[in-house]
Amino acid sequence: MKVTKADGERRAAVIERNLTLELVRITERAAVAAAGWRGKGDEKAADAAAAGAMRAELDRVQISGKIVIGEGEKGEVEQLYIGENVGAGGGPEVDIAVDPLEGTTLCAKNQPDSICVLAVAERGGLLNVARDLYMHKIAIGAGYAADLVHIDRSPTENVTALANAKGVPLSEITVCVLDRPRHAALIGELRAAGVAVKLISDGDIAGVIHAVNTEDTGIDIYLGSGGAPEGVLAAAALRCIGGQMQGKLIFDSADKRERGDRMGISDFNRIYDVSDLAAGDVLFTATGVTDGSMLQGIRLRRDYIQTSTVVMRSWSQTVRWITARHAR
Numbered sequence: 001m002k003v004t005k006a007d008g009e010r011r012a013a014v015i016e017r018n019l020t021l022e023l024v025r026i027t028e029r030a031a032v033a034a035a036g037w038r039g040k041g042d043e044k045a046a047d048a049a050a051a052g053a054m055r056a057e058l059d060r061v062q063i064s065g066k067i068v069i070g071e072g073e074k075g076e077v078e079q080l081y082i083g084e085n086v087g088a089g090g091g092p093e094v095d096i097a098v099d100p101l102e103g104t105t106l107c108a109k110n111q112p113d114s115i116c117v118l119a120v121a122e123r124g125g126l127l128n129v130a131r132d133l134y135m136h137k138i139a140i141g142a143g144y145a146a147d148l149v150h151i152d153r154s155p156t157e158n159v160t161a162l163a164n165a166k167g168v169p170l171s172e173i174t175v176c177v178l179d180r181p182r183h184a185a186l187i188g189e190l191r192a193a194g195v196a197v198k199l200i201s202d203g204d205i206a207g208v209i210h211a212v213n214t215e216d217t218g219i220d221i222y223l224g225s226g227g228a229p230e231g232v233l234a235a236a237a238l239r240c241i242g243g244q245m246q247g248k249l250i251f252d253s254a255d256k257r258e259r260g261d262r263m264g265i266s267d268f269n270r271i272y273d274v275s276d277l278a279a280g281d282v283l284f285t286a287t288g289v290t291d292g293s294m295l296q297g298i299r300l301r302r303d304y305i306q307t308s309t310v311v312m313r314s315w316s317q318t319v320r321w322i323t324a325r326h327a328r
């Protein structure tokens with residue numbers, strides 16, 4: 001049956017009406033649960049609290065959901081495992097990607113930018129990647145030529161091209177990089193090129209989003225490798241707010257290549273763009289656990305709890321910032 005534009009618009013409207021605020025409630029509940037573990041040094045307990053709250057709230061939503069990016073494989077974790085069916089049923093069939101607590105270490109140490117993240121897309125819209133797979137990533141904001149930067153070019157070539165496009169010297173370019181030993185050579189090359197490097201200890205979903213929100217963050221580009229699931233979640237956000245991103249999965253062992261085969265990946269050198277990672281109508285939401293540059297953390301007051309959430313939608317390119325007070 002042919003689907004007309006009007007049919008698509010009606011379908012999209014139904015998805016939005018059913019899901020947008022429901023997604024907000026899910027990440028809000030997860031963030032409140034995780035906030036009880038801020039600064040207590042127990043990463044596993046914080047993550048488990050967020051995952052349990054997220055899973056319970058998901059089952060209240062009128063969807064037929066399938067976890068495609070979750071906490072791990074079936075048998076490895078009890079909930080939010082890849083392939084798990086979630087939701088109350090009776091609604092749209094959707095794929096779901098979750099990171100119940102991005103920045104578990106940040107939460108355990110009560111440091112900035114720990115967030116609870118969830119994305120929903122039409123069935124088949126999100127790239128299914130294993131929890132322990134890594135991905136090379138590069139991201140910049142909107143408004144640049146599609147081939148301005150490329151994941152296979154050197155860091156120096158990419159920051160030079162970006163500086164030229166912006167009409168500024170290299171000294172005014174800031175690069176966001178995950179602070180890991182594996183990035184020592186990358187950081188050294190960037191500093192030798194004369195750019196500023198902003199190191200983040202965790203949270204590369206937020207790092208990618210910061211790189212495309214240059215006017216608000218002062219970050220011009222994201223470079224380096226990080227978790228592949230986080231790459232898909234970041235791409236879901238970029239589908240809603242704009243910006244460019246490329247990712248290349250890292251298959252550096254026979255076991256990971258075998259897993260790639262099971263995932264149906266035939267080209268281990270494929271470069272994925274934003275729409276390859278997150279396609280169709282996408283909804284993305286994140287709630288702050290600790291204070292950060294994107295979101296405020298949970299505020300625990302005597303009579304209420306205050307949450308800070310961003311929710312985005314690709315179909316309408318809508319971004320909503322929601323500050324909510326929940327009676328205790």
